[in-house]
Amino acid sequence: MKVQRFSQQRERIYEAVRASMEHPSAQMVYEALRPEMPRLSLGTVYRNLHQMAQEGRLRELEGPVARFDAVLPPHTHIRCIRCGQVADLALPYDPALDWEPAGDGWAITGHELVFNGVCPACGAEQPSEI
């Protein structure tokens, strides 16, 4: 088992994410820190962001691959956190949400509701560790 050590870089990266209001990407964190840490490397930013996300110290949004769907009416999806499979979900999609007052001057055009979970196949393989 790996024991995690203290690292100056990791703390700075964490602070940069915490300080930013814009839910930064790895690239954005990298550029924000470059002025004060000119030798920082993008690989280190990625490594630490993912490490902290796995620890639960940060939250990560979205997946890297675009998926397409021929079912046009908005509906709810569920994605397996093990194998990445995406399925439709028999759960209500509430279009009324789009009309709630979001304030702040945003014009809402729709929303995406994606559940995360373990699909039957993956659950059967390793029922324990979630």
Place this chain on the structure above:
Amino acid sequence: MKVQRFSQQRERIYEAVRASMEHPSAQMVYEALRPEMPRLSLGTVYRNLHQMAQEGRLRELEGPVARFDAVLPPHTHIRCIRCGQVADLALPYDPALDWEPAGDGWAITGHELVFNGVCPACGAEQPSEI
């Protein structure tokens, strides 16, 4: 203005997405069609998927870049469809959703609610075309 022409490939790509239960990625569509269309190119798949998504004939899920957030409790996000900016939204996140019977043997671990819209800055630039 471009006038869209009929294309064998586009129809096959559309059928492949429609036939698939798994919300395929471009790569998956490409591999599914290769046996029957050995000369098909991945670039063509991407071009047609995006074209059809823009037409509204298909639906596209997710964005390409990972974003990180230091706010740990689950909450709702809103993303600008013009500039890609992500912000927190003062709208209820309902953890109870995770306990609704999803059926089908899935074990739900959480959910992600992301609104799409136009941020104040982008809305000010081009109020018209959404």
Place this chain on the structure above:
DNA sequence: GTAGCTGCAAACCTTTTGCGCGAAC
């Protein structure tokens, strides 16, 4: 001293794009 972490660079994967040829109209 040992193992984890870093910077660097190369590799990888997904997606986009330029170009000349073939297809739809």
Place this chain on the structure above:
DNA sequence: GTTCGCGCAAAAGGTTTGCAGCTAC
């Protein structure tokens, strides 16, 4: 015949990884 779409290949992001040296313990 004129445009648009295709296959091909190269390029362009974004992300991961191998390695040798450095750092926390």
